[in-house]
Amino acid sequence: MSERLQLRKARRLVIKIGSALLTDDGKGLDVAALGLWVDQIAELIAEGVEVVVVSSGSVAEGMSRLGWNARPQHLHELQAAAAVGQMGLVQTWEAQFKRHDIHTAQILLTHDDLSDRKRYLNGRSTLRTLLDYGVVPIVNENDTVVTDEIRFGDNDTLGALVANLIEADGLIILTDQLGLFNKDPRKHQDAELVTERRAEDRDLDAMAGGGAGALGRGGMLTKLRAARLAARSGAFTVIVGGRIEHAISRLRQGDVIGTLLLPEQGRMAARKQWIASHLQTRGKLTLDDGAVKVLRQGGRSLLPVGVKAIAGQFRRGEMVSCVDLNGREIARGLVNYDADEARAIAGRSSDRIADVLGYVSDEEMIHRDNLVVV
Ligand SMILES: Nc1ncnc2c1ncn2[C@@H]1O[C@H](COP(=O)(O)OP(=O)(O)O)[C@@H](O)[C@H]1O
Numbered sequence: 558m559s560e561r562l563q564l565r566k567a568r569r570l571v572i573k574i575g576s577a578l579l580t581d582d583g584k585g586l587d588v589a590a591l592g593l594w595v596d597q598i599a600e601l602i603a604e605g606v607e608v609v610v611v612s613s614g615s616v617a618e619g620m621s622r623l624g625w626n627a628r629p630q631h632l633h634e635l636q637a638a639a640a641v642g643q644m645g646l647v648q649t650w651e652a653q654f655k656r657h658d659i660h661t662a663q664i665l666l667t668h669d670d671l672s673d674r675k676r677y678l679n680g681r682s683t684l685r686t687l688l689d690y691g692v693v694p695i696v697n698e699n700d701t702v703v704t705d706e707i708r709f710g711d712n713d714t715l716g717a718l719v720a721n722l723i724e725a726d727g728l729i730i731l732t733d734q735l736g737l738f739n740k741d742p743r744k745h746q747d748a749e750l751v752t753e754r755r756a757e758d759r760d761l762d763a764m765a766g767g768g769a770g771a772l773g774r775g776g777m778l779t780k781l782r783a784a785r786l787a788a789r790s791g792a793f794t795v796i797v798g799g800r801i802e803h804a805i806s807r808l809r810q811g812d813v814i815g816t817l818l819l820p821e822q823g824r825m826a827a828r829k830q831w832i833a834s835h836l837q838t839r840g841k842l843t844l845d846d847g848a849v850k851v852l853r854q855g856g857r858s859l860l861p862v863g864v865k866a867i868a869g870q871f872r873r874g875e876m877v878s879c880v881d882l883n884g885r886e887i888a889r890g891l892v893n894y895d896a897d898e899a900r901a902i903a904g905r906s907s908d909r910i911a912d913v914l915g916y917v918s919d920e921e922m923i924h925r926d927n928l929v930v931v
């Protein structure tokens with residue numbers, strides 16, 4: 558199955574592991590299983606793949622540490638359990654990765670963090686920096702301050718948002734079933750595994766509607782939604798049984814296990830479509846004829862040297878319009894500098910950026926991945 562090749566080629570992956578799996582159905586952290594996933598992730602890293610782990614299980618582990626048998630009803634009790642359990646989670650991830658001399662970092666996020674443009678960019682650069690240094694970020698929701706997420710459980714969505722954030726090639730969701738079945742396998746013995754679909758396939762909605770297990774919160778519906786969200790930045794999603802022996806390594810080899818949910822289009826096409834449909838531009842860059850020519854050739858970044866004038870007050874990461882000397886729009890893209898910085902470096906060659914600003918965020922005014930010629 559050629560689509561499985563995508564797993565062999567992936568350079569950046571988000572791996573999300575659910576509560577039921579991590580805590581061996583609530584019996585406490587399954588250190589042995591966690592160690593086996595870490596061994597497989599370490600293999601990926603040795604091959605040069607960047608991996609972010611999204612780890613659930615803080616509430617379940619907290620309940621086990623506090624000796625609570627039933628999931629508490631009150632939000633503050635859930636939050637307390639999560640705070641206790643998170644300690645166990647990060648200690649265990651850290652200890653297991655240490656066996657491979659790999660550092661880990663704790664990242665606690667809320668959905669709000671990812672919808673605020675500035676925090677989004679900050680989160681993105683921290684995660685990218687950690688990955689550059691070969692560190693494995695261990696992400697969970699910041700349960701101390703969130704309310705809805707802890708009540709409904711939504712680390713599947715968080716996994717997809719992180720995949721969008723770091724522009725991952727794929728999201729692997731490890732769960733307690735072999736994958737997505739055409740109906741809930743806990744209730745129907747004749748349920749059949751779905752091996753591959755387009756994430757947008759509407760037939761999947763009815764299949765995934767069976768609710769969650771006792772410990773997990775989202776069930777398959779949030780996994781399906783997560784796959785659709787990941788597909789928006791062109792990432793594939795695999796939902797796969799975390800108890801399958803060597804599940805991650807086998808996926809990497811292209812074995813047909815689990816359910817592969819594919820985006821409609823590739824990562825770059827999806828990103829460019831997103832940029833193109835982002836209607837609100839915050840500023841305008843006027844380009845000289847040389848820059849216009851280069852951009853029209855396609856596949857090239859916009860350098861500060863080709864920018865003649867700047868209009869508007871925009872921030873780094875916002876959308877700007879690029880126009881020629883007659884004011885005709887040539888391209889749109891996400892700018893790497895705030896307006897004031899952009900004004901200071903416009904018309905200068907990239908090796909002068911450090912002299913002018915005292916630092917260099919990026920060599921390009923707009924990177925080619927973030928630029929759409931109109
Ligand atoms: N069509 C389906 N295929 C597989 N599992 C399903 C389906 N519909 C509902 N489920 C349920 O979803 C559960 C997995 O979701 P959840 O408990 O939230 O896991 P996790 O903790 O891994 O996020 C399964 O144990 C299963 O009972």
Ligand SMILES: N[C@@H](CCC(=O)OP(=O)(O)O)C(=O)O
Nearest residue numbers: 576613614615616711712774
């Ligand atoms: N932050 C919570 C997430 C709960 C959650 O989403 O669980 P799951 O459906 O098992 O991924 C925790 O760590 O318990």
